Every structure is written in structure tokens, then in C-alpha cells.
Amino acid sequence: MPVPAENPEVPAERRYGTDILVRRHGHVAELVLDRPRALNAVATATAEALRAACAELAADREVRAVVLTSSAERAFCVGADLKERNSFSDAELMRQRPVTRAAYTAVLDLPVPAVAAVHGFALGGGYEIALACDVIVADPSAVVGLPEVSVGVIPGGGGTQLLPRRVGAARAAELVFTARRVPAAEAKDLGLVDILVDEGEDRTEALALGARIAAHSPLGLRAAKRALRLGQGLDLRAGLEVEDAAWRSVATSGDRAEGVAAFNEKRKPQWPGE
Numbered sequence: 001m002p003v004p005a006e007n008p009e010v011p012a013e014r015r016y017g018t019d020i021l022v023r024r025h026g027h028v029a030e031l032v033l034d035r036p037r038a039l040n041a042v043a044t045a046t047a048e049a050l051r052a053a054c055a056e057l058a059a060d061r062e063v064r065a066v067v068l069t070s071s072a073e074r075a076f077c078v079g080a081d082l083k084e085r086n087s088f089s090d091a092e093l094m095r096q097r098p099v100t101r102a103a104y105t106a107v108l109d110l111p112v113p114a115v116a117a118v119h120g121f122a123l124g125g126g127y128e129i130a131l132a133c134d135v136i137v138a139d140p141s142a143v144v145g146l147p148e149v150s151v152g153v154i155p156g157g158g159g160t161q162l163l164p165r166r167v168g169a170a171r172a173a174e175l176v177f178t179a180r181r182v183p184a185a186e187a188k189d190l191g192l193v194d195i196l197v198d199e200g201e202d203r204t205e206a207l208a209l210g211a212r213i214a215a216h217s218p219l220g221l222r223a224a225k226r227a228l229r230l231g232q233g234l235d236l237r238a239g240l241e242v243e244d245a246a247w248r249s250v251a252t253s254g255d256r257a258e259g260v261a262a263f264n265e266k267r268k269p270q271w272p273g274e
Contacts, residue, residue: 012024015034016049016050016052016053017045017046017048017049017052018034018035018045018049019033019034019035019040019043019045019046019049019050020032020033020034020046020049020050020052020053021034021071022053022056022057025207025210025211026211026214027062027063027064027065027214027218028063028064028065028066028067028207028210028211028213028214029057029060029063029065029066029067030066030067030068030069030207030210031050031053031054031057031066031067031068031069032068032069032070032071033046033050033068033069033070033071033072033076033077033129034071035071035072036070036071036072036073038078038081039072039074039075039077039078039120039121040070040071040072040075040076040077040078040126041077041078041079041080041081041082041083041084042077042079042080042081042100042103042125042126043081043084044081044084044096044099044100046081046103047099047100047102047103048099048103050103050106050107050129051099051102051103051106054066054103054106054107054109054110055106057110057112058106058109058110058111058112061218061273063112064112064113064213064214064216064218064221065112065113065114065115065210065211065213065214065221066110066112066113066114066115066210067114067115067116067117067203067206067207067209067210068107068114068115068116068117068129068130068133069117069202069203069206069207070117070118070119070120072120073120074120074121075119075120075121075122075126076116076117076118076119076120076121076122076126076129076130076142077121077122077123077125077126077127077129078121078123078124078126079123079124079125079126079127079128080100080124080125082151097156100125100156100157101156101157103157104125104128104129104132104157104158105158107129107132107133108132108158108162111222111225111226112218112221112222112225113134113135113210113213113221113225114132114133114134114135115133115134115135115136115137115206115209115210115213116129116130116133116135116136116137116206117137117138117202117203117205117206117207118130118136118137118138118139118142118144118193118202119138119139119141119142119200119202119203120141120142120143121143122138122142122143122144122145123143123144123145123146123147123181124145124146124147124148124155124157124159125156125157127144127145127146127159128146128155128157128158128159128162129157130144130193131158131159131162131163131166132157132158132162134225134228135194135195135209136192136193136194136195137193137194137195137197137202137205137206137209138184138187138188138193138195138196138197138202139184139196139197139198139199139200139201139202140184140185140196140198140199141184141199142183142184142187142193142202143181143182143183143184143187144181144182144187144192144193145175145179145180145181145182146159146163146175146176146179147179147180147181148176148179149176149177149179150179154176155176159176160172160176163175163176163192165232165233166191166192167190167191167192171190175192184196195209216271217250217255217256217258217259217269217271218255218271218273219249219250219253219255219256219271219273219274220250220255220256220259223246223247223249223250224246226242226246227242227243227245227246227247230242230246231243253274254272254273254274255271255272255273255274258270258271258272259271
């Protein structure tokens with residue numbers, strides 16, 4: 001059973017459409033991809049629900065970490081719903097594009113640390129959802145990849161930009177151009193996933209990681225993520241300016257005062273979040 005949210009006004013569970021479920025575990029929000037019969041294939045309705053859920057979580061100051069999980073036994077997410085796509089005219093496909101792009105961007109734009117719990121297939125848009133997170137936890141059943149060129153398109157949920165930032169340009173090019181699927185052990189070696197856990201433990205370990213993250217300053221976490229993301233790809237001096245701005249945003253905060261006081265008094269901080 002999910003742990004009730006600390007804020008009694010926030011429900012322990014909330015559904016967005018039929019395909020997305022959010023569970024609250026204190027300051028950790030578990031965002032569940034919940035279309036198991038379709039292995040969480042991203043249909044238009046799925047994308048709309050994912051965007052809406054992420055937008056609300058981003059605005060919720062009680063949330064300090066988000067963990068993305070799957071209710072499907074055999075997959076995290078298999079990517080775009082190609083059955084739905086097959087029914088589209090070219091014009092309909094173009095109209096759908098902003099909807100799906102907004103969903104992937106909403107995951108990427110979460111202002112708090114995000115952790116993906118991956119088992120089974122995480123392919124195409126499914127792997128791009130994981131790539132949009134800060135840390136990817138996987139179990140040995142995980143198979144990841146960006147196979148879009150095998151069906152005549154390219155990774156369009158951020159894959160061509162996020163994957164090189166993880167594994168370098170040449171490695172990303174090989175993976176995108178060959179469309180190959182990478183099993184968990186190799187994925188860990190290549191840096192396609194970050195933490196490899198025992199079979200069936202991806203959700204448990206990701207939630208535990210989320211809880212460890214959420215124990216820290218909510219302002220500090222948001223500022224640290226902002227510095228990491230905005231500084232990525234900049235030259236060192238520009239990156240240090242981004243870091244300095246993030247530091248200054250929290251240096252005179254209540255969280256900093258409480259953190260220092262708690263350290264000196266040898267007690268657990270009670271973060272004001274301001």
C-alpha cells in the first residue's frame with residue numbers, strides 16, 4: 001500500500017486519464033505508466049495524461065522526487081503506439097506531434113530529481129522517457145534501445161540529444177543507426193542505465209533511492225538539478241556561472257539556515273522549503 005502523502009489535502013493516489021497513475025509516498029511521487037495490456041505503448045491519450053501528471057507534480061512544492069514505474073510485467077514502455085499511428089493520415093500525425101513532444105518534454109522539465117525504474121522492454125519513446133530522468137534503475141530483464149530508424153523515422157522524444165549526453169556522440173550514433181536492442185548487463189556497462197539491481201527489484205530500489213533523495217532540502221534539490229541541467233554542454237566558465245546563480249538562489253534561504261542548524265545540533269533537519 002502507498003504511504004499517505006504528508007499533506008492531508010493531497011490524495012495518496014490520483015489517476016490521469018486511463019493510462020497514468022500517481023501514487024504519493026510522502027514527498028516522493030510515483031508516476032506509474034499504467035497501460036499494461038499495450039505494454040505502456042504511448043498513444044495520444046497516454047501522452048496527454050503524462051503531460052498533465054508531470055505539470056501538476058512540477059507545480060507541487062511538496063514533491064521532492066519523482067519515480068517513474070510501470071504496471072506492465074514485461075515492459076517499462078515499448079514506445080509509440082504504432083497501431084494508433086498506422087491509422088493516422090499524414091495530417092493527423094502532424095497534429096499529434098505537439099502532443100507527444102509535450103509529454104516527453106514534461107518529464108524532462110520536472111524541476112525535482114526523477115528516477116526511472118526499468119524492467120523488460122524500454123524501447124523508442126519508452127527509453128526516451130527513461131532518458132529524460134536523472135537516474136535509471138534497471139533489473140536484469142531490461143532491454144533498452146532506440147529502434148526508430150527501423151520503422152522509417154528517428155528518435156523524436158529527445159533521444160538524439162539525450163543519448164549522446166550520456167554515452168558520447170560515437171556510441172549514440174552506433175546505437176541509433178543500428179537500431180539495436182541492448183540487454184541490461186551491456187546497458188549498464190555502456191552507461192545506458194545507471195544502477196543494475198536484482199530481478200524484480202527495480203521499483204523497490206528506485207523508490208528507496210527516491211526516498212533518500214527526498215530526505216534532503218527541497219530547495220537545494222531543485223537548485224542542484226537546475227545547475228546540472230542548465231550547465232550541461234556549456235564551457236566550464238559559463239557552467240560555473242550557472243552554478244553560482246543556483247547557489248545564490250538558496251544561500252539565504254530557510255532551508256540553508258535549517259540545514260546548518262540541524263548539522264550543528266546533531267538532529268534531523270525539518271526543511272521549511274523556503
